[in-house]
Amino acid sequence: MGLHRGLSTTCVHAGELADAHGAPHTPIYNSTTFGFPSTAALLDVVEGRRDGSLYTRYGLNPTIKSLEAKLACLEQAETALAFCSGMAAESALFLTHGRHGVVVLGDAYGGTLELVGQQLPELGIRTHLLLGDELSRLEAVLQGGAGVLFCETPTNPGLEVFDIRGLADLAHGHGALLAVDNTFATPVNQQPLALGADLVVHSATKYLGGHSDITAGALMGPRRLLEPVALWRKNLGQVPAPETAALLMRSIRTLVVRVRQQNATAAAVAQALQGHPRVRRVLYPGLPDFPGHNLAARQMAGFGGMLTLELDGGFEPTARVVDRLRVFTIAPSLGGAESLVTQPVTTTHHGLSSEERARRGIADSMVRLSIGLEDAEDLITDLRQALDATA
Secondary structure (H helix, E strand, O other), rough: OOOOOOOHHHHHHHHOOOOOOOOOOOOOOOEEEEOOHHHHHHHHHHHOOOOOOOOOOHOOHHHHHHHHHHHHOOOOOOEEEEEEEEEHHHHHHHHHHHOOOOOOOOOOOOHHHHEEEEEHHHHHOOOEOOHHHHHEEEHHHHOOOOOOOEEEOOOOOOOOOOOOOHHHHHHHOOOOOEEEEOOOHHHHHOOHHHHHHOOEEEEEEOOOOOOOOOOOOOOOHHHHHHHHHHHHHHHOOOOEEEHHHHHHHHHHOOOOOOOOOOOOHHHHHHHHHHOOOEEEEEEEEOOOOOOHHHHHHHHOOOOOOEEEHHHHEOOOHHHHHHHHHHEEEEOOOOOOOOOOOEOOOOOOOOOOHHHHHHHOOOOEEEEEEEEOOOOHHHHHHHHHHHHHHOO
């Protein structure tokens, strides 16, 4: 399917294989291996002279390849690789292109910070973790050598927004690639490759999956950059199962309508909680007084379904508010049909030291909300009753 098609049409039709029985969607090819009529035909696939199915751990499975075609179209990329998780995608990316150094700018998922801050250095890979307000140091760090500049935008959990085009120019000027984690924004709200990024990463467990029932990841970009990543993916065993690939394709077909609804509901919730006496700050890029609002308005088509509250107490008073919620479910993860709530200090960033969390502004009083598909008024009512009851 040509990339000129609208995103909703792309989500439904891109990558789907024609079925001999008339099924509108790619079947689940639940097979580990695939046969050939001759040795010559086998070697044509093994040696890359023609596309074909071979062995599922390699990713050469029709269901997985169909998913990857759809994923590439979502981000207007030349190609894509599917993974068994978002962290699998990140680790393969860093092991391939980050051997000359990895720089992470701003806040990120706690697992990413652990991987880059603790584990990659054990392999002899030089890494740097810069806060968003240390942007002035970035050029000097890149001058010291780096293969990959990595950022989330908006970030987890503070929703900080970075200038993708500006970062791409800076990275390229020092011989580095820019990889953007687009999980929070989704392709509906933001297109990093069109803004100059080299690679896009997703935890497809989240909005792409959309139903809290699969774990998967994705990496999109040019073929020349993804082909060496595929070798790491193959030998680290990071390919998703065909059943997972099929469920992810199912979810992507409704991506646009889900995300647009979540955008609208999150904006309503953010606006409703501004000024509440228990709420110190509402962090949401769609609010006019949010520090990154103008930049977000330039590079995003929508502001997303994630928002973070900073309450007026410490850990225990904040936990009492969270425990009082009835429509929201206390759980990690995000992007599903159900609204979720978590204190980052208990889940996503629990593995960081208290000193590192404080340095990053991840407070005990911070509450991250993943807005689902419920009615906005029900979510607002639930939040208000929990805040008021624990005042």
